[in-house]
Amino acid sequence: MKEKDFLRISNKKYNSRLIVGTGKYKNFEECAKSVEISGAEIVTVAVRRVNIQDKSKPILMDYINPRKITYLPNTAGCFNSTEALRTLRLAREIGGWKLVKLEVLGDKKTLLPDMIETLRSTEVLTKEGFKVMVYCNDDPLMAKRLENAGAVAIMPLAAPIGSGLGIQNKTNIKIIRSQTKLPLIIDAGLGQSSDAAEAMELGCDGVLINTAIAKAKNPLKMALAMKHAVTAGRYSYLAGRIKKNILGVRSTSKKGII
Amino acid sequence: MMKKINKVKIRINGKIFNLKPKMTLKDVIIKYKIPLKKVAIELNKKIVNKQELGKIKIKKFDKIEIVHFIGGG
Numbered sequence: 269m270k271e272k273d274f275l276r277i278s279n280k281k282y283n284s285r286l287i288v289g290t291g292k293y294k295n296f297e298e299c300a301k302s303v304e305i306s307g308a309e310i311v312t313v314a315v316r317r318v319n320i321q322d323k324s325k326p327i328l329m330d331y332i333n334p335r336k337i338t339y340l341p342n343t344a345g346c347f348n349s350t351e352a353l354r355t356l357r358l359a360r361e362i363g364g365w366k367l368v369k370l371e372v373l374g375d376k377k378t379l380l381p382d383m384i385e386t387l388r389s390t391e392v393l394t395k396e397g398f399k400v401m402v403y404c405n406d407d408p409l410m411a412k413r414l415e416n417a418g419a420v421a422i423m424p425l426a427a428p429i430g431s432g433l434g435i436q437n438k439t440n441i442k443i444i445r446s447q448t449k450l451p452l453i454i455d456a457g458l459g460q461s462s463d464a465a466e467a468m469e470l471g472c473d474g475v476l477i478n479t480a481i482a483k484a485k486n487p488l489k490m491a492l493a494m495k496h497a498v499t500a501g502r503y504s505y506l507a508g509r510i511k512k513n514i515l516g517v518r519s520t521s522k523k524g525i526i
Numbered sequence: 527m528m529k530k531i532n533k534v535k536i537r538i539n540g541k542i543f544n545l546k547p548k549m550t551l552k553d554v555i556i557k558y559k560i561p562l563k564k565v566a567i568e569l570n571k572k573i574v575n576k577q578e579l580g581k582i583k584i585k586k587f588d589k590i591e592i593v594h595f596i597g598g599g
Contacts, residue, residue, distance in 0.1 A: 289599030299597055314598025317539040317591065318565055320558050328595050329564055344598045354571075358593050361566035361573050429599070456599075478599030 273502070275474050277451050278367060278399040278420040280338075282309045285468070286498045287340065287453065289478025290328060293487065300331040302481055306491040310338040312369055312476065314345070315355050315362075334363065340401065342369040347382070349389045356393060368393070369423070369455075371403040379429040383410050387417060394418030403455050406436070408443040415448055422450050423476060426467065427457030430479040434463040438470060445471040461490070461497035468501025469509070536588040545584060552579035554590070565594045 274281040288308040293299035303311055311332060319325060332339075341359030343352040349372060356368045370389055374382025383405055393400045394417060401421035402414050411422045424444060427433035434457065435441060445452055454467040455476040464475045477494055484490035533544040538554070545554065551574060555562055567574045568591040574582065584590075 290597035291599040293597060296597075312598055313595040315566075315593050316596045318560065318594050320538055320541070320560075320592065323559060327564070328597055339595060341595065342598055357573055358566040358568060358591075359595075361576075362564065362593070362595065 273506070275451065277401070280367075282338075283307075284309045284495075284498075285474040285502055286464070286494055287312065287474060287476040288481060288491070288494075289476065290332065291344070291478055292482035296326055296328065296331040298487055299328075299482070302487045302491040303332060303337065305488055305495065306481065307495045308337070310340050312340045312342045312344075312478070314342055315359050338367070339363075339365060340367060340369050341365050342403075343371050345373075346371065347373050347376075349385045349392070352385070352389045353392060356398060357396075360398070366397060367399045367401070367420070369401045369403060381405055381425070383407070387413055390414055390417045390419050401451075401453070406440040406444070408440055408447060411444045412447060415450055419450065421453055421473075422448060423453045423455035425456040426454050426463065429456040430483075431457050432459030432480055433457055434459050435466055435470070438466075441467070441470050441472065461493040464494050464497040465501035465504070468498055469505050471505055474498070534584055534586055534588075536584055536586070536590060538590045539592055549584050550580050551582045551584065551590070554584065555579060560592060565592050567592050 275285045284307045286306055286308050287310045288303055288306050289312045290299050343355045346352040346355055352370060352372050359365050359368060372382050372385040372389055373379050381404055386404060390400050390402055399420045401423055402419045403423045404410055404414060406424040414422060426435040451473040453474040453476055454472050458464055458477055458480050467475050475498060481487050481490045481494060532547060534547050535544050562576060570589050
């Protein structure tokens with residue numbers, strides 16, 4: 269194994285393969301602490317209205333320094349291309365962010381992505397100079413189309429957002445892995461650290477986790493568990509697993525047996 | 527008798543504000559102590575270049591959106 273095993277996204281290198289979301293935490297302190305413990309170097313953030321009349325409330329940037337941690341603006345809550353494009357153009361204006369996470373949802377109950385709108389938005393954003401990491405379905409054909417449209421990372425779901433179900437279609441994730449050299453990041457649906465390890469063992473380049481950490485009984489401990497799971501899964505993948513065998517294969521030589 | 531000033535009715539982030547006429551967007555930002563480096567501003571659905579705020583005067587029925595980053599997944 270090479271000494272340095274970076275996650276590379278759009279010509280930038282990151283030591284950590286874990287990206288974490290900053291939503292759903294009890295407060296900013298807990299969120300910032302979880303991010304720190306997780307070792308994540310990229311966090312997703314959302315774009316919302318400033319409270320004009322009450323500015324006494326703390327804001328995210330007071331707790332997570334965007335100079336130290338890469339902010340990845342997302343389009344959470346957008347249900348069509350127009351909303352998503354508007355949101356990311358505003359995000360870029362806040363501070364020159366070009367690396368963004370596109371997420372266009374199609375259904376309020378399942379929160380599954382609308383892939384037609386997602387593909388359209390990817391094309392437009394790429395033309396405008398954005399580096400688009402795309403949340404998508406676990407569909408190899410759609411993943412290929414996104415790649416052709418200029419996505420800088422393919423981010424298929426494991427299961428619906430916040431569901432904690434873990435990877436539902438391992439075969440499709442393997443197919444997507446085999447067909448692309450782009451960073452492949454599992455985004456949404458993971459529930460526990462073994463899910464993260466599994467994603468990495470399938471050959472994914474990283475995972476993006478929010479709810480599984482933020483809503484764990486102890487988010488700080490889960491942040492640590494996820495950090496180690498991602499590392500363990502990555503090493504396991506790089507090491508190459510043994511072949512499966514339905515019969516026993518002895519570990520000790522018979523030579524010299526008494 | 528006091529001179530009557532016609533206020534300008536605009537919307538900022540969905541709320542109605544009655545502001546003095548001839549105010550620029552920069553004046554609005556200063557009035558509400560908005561941390562300019564941490565926000566993006568939209569005027570009537572068009573993004574405003576932050577360098578140009580002093581050149582743009584508010585007018586009746588303007589819709590201003592001022593956004594920043596919050597926690598999200």
